[in-house]
């Protein structure tokens with residue numbers, strides 16, 4: 154059984170959930186077994202960020218009982234993340250109520266679930282399946298106010314809110330201050346992540362920022378988040394993840410050189 158099942162949630166869309174789920178998983182995979190599940194069935198982008206496509210089984214097939222979770226896992230060679238991507242084709246009536254059953258039985262140490270934004274039945278089913286959640290916000294009123302609703306929903310579902318991740322910070326005057334965000338959400342900011350062009354560049358290169366630009370400011374922020382969540386740090390930054398294993402090192406070089414996973 155999985156020890157930790159962590160969902161990455163947000164009230165508002167486009168705040169950086171997928172980016173954070175991918176980079177956190179890449180760092181955590183240096184120390185422990187990580188399964189990264191693309192729980193955003195309507196708009197799946199985990200596979201796109203990691204350069205994985207052409208897979209046979211997506212999460213939809215797992216939830217619909219057409220295959221086992223193990224059969225849907227793809228190993229991301231450069232990081233060692235075990236990825237369960239979602240099919241890019243939209244399917245109606247996927248049995249998201251099976252999230253709990255499928256993930257609870259997973260024989261893996263840790264599961265990270267990337268989620269769709271806002272409140273929906275899919276998000277409720279993800280909350281029913283996870284042991285804890287992190288809520289991503291950007292420093293603006295709409296994002297923070299919609300996070301309040303998600304935190305309430307998590308609390309109603311008796312899921313531990315590990316904290317907030319404050320993303321895309323530019324330290325502009327008009328941005329909401331950390332203290333205001335924490336008091337509005339009644340939750341602690343685990344880590345602040347800066348706005349950094351290394352993120353869109355890395356997505357374009359189809360690899361996590363921590364691999365694409367390991368010494369960038371944003372990669373250090375992702376590392377801080379991994380430490381905050383108890384995954385140890387200095388995964389890729391310190392060379393532990395890609396440094397330990399010669400094959401991983403080779404794939405990381407291939408990814409940097411030619412893109413893709």
Ligand SMILES: Nc1ncnc2c1ncn2[C@@H]1O[C@H](COP(=O)(O)OP(=O)(O)OP(=O)(O)O)[C@@H](O)[C@H]1O
Pocket residue numbers: 163165166167168169170171172173193196198268269270320321322346347348349350352353356371
């Ligand atoms: N720290 C950052 N610095 C710069 N750009 C960022 C940062 N974080 C995210 N982005 C950009 O924001 C966009 C949205 O990111 P992402 O897809 O991770 O958000 P999301 O919350 O998963 O979106 P959705 O709600 O649609 O699933 C991407 O284009 C990404 O490049």
Ligand SMILES: [Mg+2]
Pocket residue numbers: 170171172193198267268
């Ligand atoms: Mg997303």
